[in-house]
Amino acid sequence: MPDILPRLRMNLDFMPSPVADRPGLLIRDPFRYSDATLIVPPPLVQCLECFDGERTPGDLRELLFRLTGDLQIGELARHLTETLSEAGFLEDPNFERLRQEREDAFARGERREASQAGSGYPEEPEMLRAFVGECLSDPHNPVAGPEDGLIGLAAPHVSPEGGWETYQAAYRALDSGYRDRVFVILGTSHYGKPDRFGLTRKPFVTPYGEARTETALVDLLERTGGEAVKMEDYCQAVEHSIEFQVVFLQHVLGPDIRILPILCGAFAKGLIDGTRPEEDDRVRRFLDALGEIGAREGKRLLWVMGIDMAHMGRRYGDGFAATADTDEMAEVAVRDAARIERVEAGDADGFWRLVKENRDDLKWCGSAPLYTFLRSMPGARGSLRRYQQWNIDEQSVVSFGAMTFREGS
Numbered sequence: 386m387p388d389i390l391p392r393l394r395m396n397l398d399f400m401p402s403p404v405a406d407r408p409g410l411l412i413r414d415p416f417r418y419s420d421a422t423l424i425v426p427p428p429l430v431q432c433l434e435c436f437d438g439e440r441t442p443g444d445l446r447e448l449l450f451r452l453t454g455d456l457q458i459g460e461l462a463r464h465l466t467e468t469l470s471e472a473g474f475l476e477d478p479n480f481e482r483l484r485q486e487r488e489d490a491f492a493r494g495e496r497r498e499a500s501q502a503g504s505g506y507p508e509e510p511e512m513l514r515a516f517v518g519e520c521l522s523d524p525h526n527p528v529a530g531p532e533d534g535l536i537g538l539a540a541p542h543v544s545p546e547g548g549w550e551t552y553q554a555a556y557r558a559l560d561s562g563y564r565d566r567v568f569v570i571l572g573t574s575h576y577g578k579p580d581r582f583g584l585t586r587k588p589f590v591t592p593y594g595e596a597r598t599e600t601a602l603v604d605l606l607e608r609t610g611g612e613a614v615k616m617e618d619y620c621q622a623v624e625h626s627i628e629f630q631v632v633f634l635q636h637v638l639g640p641d642i643r644i645l646p647i648l649c650g651a652f653a654k655g656l657i658d659g660t661r662p663e664e665d666d667r668v669r670r671f672l673d674a675l676g677e678i679g680a681r682e683g684k685r686l687l688w689v690m691g692i693d694m695a696h697m698g699r700r701y702g703d704g705f706a707a708t709a710d711t712d713e714m715a716e717v718a719v720r721d722a723a724r725i726e727r728v729e730a731g732d733a734d735g736f737w738r739l740v741k742e743n744r745d746d747l748k749w750c751g752s753a754p755l756y757t758f759l760r761s762m763p764g765a766r767g768s769l770r771r772y773q774q775w776n777i778d779e780q781s782v783v784s785f786g787a788m789t790f791r792e793g794s
Contacts (some may be wrong), residue, residue, distance in 0.1 A: 391477040392438035417623050418483045419473030488619045497587040501625050510592045517636040520549040531560040534791050537688030541785035542626035547775040554771035554787035556633045564638045566687040567599050569645045571754035572626035579653035583618025589631045594640030602645050611670035626691035649753040656744045676761040692751025698781030707782040709774035729767040733759035766793040
């Protein structure tokens with residue numbers, strides 16, 4: 386039986402090279418199993434198709450010959466294969482070794498270290514304090530101030546550079562009176578398995594200091610949440626949707642806040658089957674367990690959702706170039722508003738009916754945290770403080786909003 390080339394990992398980031406004098410396809414690992422970044426030159430990009438787990442080294446050499454016309458392509462084929470393998474980009478023993486090392490290191494570590502400092506926000510405390518302070522206090526963009534009686538809020542997890550006005554609208558709802566709450570942070574799990582909830586007992590470290598994880602509640606969820614629980618989920622190590630919320634909470638309330646960080650995997654089964662998420666018994670058991678904690682702990686908790694909404698345009702597989710607030714995105718805003726209205730009403734079923742239409746062609750990555758909150762706190766009623774669309778690149782748009790929640794009548 387002929388040798389088969391290993392499969393290229395499909396959970397990598399692929400994008401055009403941003404380096405003007407090095408065109409091609411940039412590849413990097415969002416899971417950070419590998420620290421490598423590769424730029425595959427344009428003539429070799431087509432060769433990546435050979436790494437599908439079915440084709441052979443001979444197929445790769447034949448394609449290279451067709452592309453180059455050079456009979457001496459054996460060394461180039463070996464170099465391409467070895468480079469991809471050494472980078473950890475192929476499903477082969479080297480990647481399995483890297484993956485196991487990283488996951489074991491996270492599981493053994495005592496703290497969840499900041500993964501976005503220096504890229505998503507400044508890593509020096511004073512620079513971070515100035516950056517977040519500017520986000521929250523812009524005099525040219527007045528928003529409503531602190532609100533009494535909050536039980537929850539929703540904020541973006543998009544880059545603060547792009548979404549600062551909406552972060553401002555969310556976090557200016559808080560003041561020092563909420564400092565003693567335990568913040569249940571429901572974040573989108575971009576890298577985790579669907580229909581699962583990622584937990585960790587580790588405190589979260591940012592340049593501000595250490596946010597304490599409420600381990601007693603984590604332990605309770607592990608005992609009662611069933612098979613949907615993934616403990617010491619490695620995705621917690623690299624996920625930004627919770628980390629950004631921790632940074633803003635620490636800025637407003639001080640570094641030693643208490644948190645219950647929960648990563649919510651996409652409710653894929655419900656989207657595919659057209660069913661409610663809790664019709665999966667594993668999801669139902671977790672939602673019941675979290676709801677029981679919410680009912681028992683009451684106002685000791687404050688719920689925070691790190692969510693974005695629609696993802697539209699070329700980057701996200703759509704056949705059009707998206708521009709914020711124009712053309713197709715004006716229609717998206719109307720559809721977003723319909724979903725937001727159901728969230729404001731605390732209508733979990735109505736919200737999910739809209740999400741599952743066309744298997745969520747709006748690609749709301751925050752639907753799972755929002756639905757989890759609505760099911761766990763069925764009396765919550767929301768209020769939209771700001772809605773925003775932002776061009777994440779010239780052809781792609783993300784929408785997001787700031788919301789606050791109180792107990793309903």
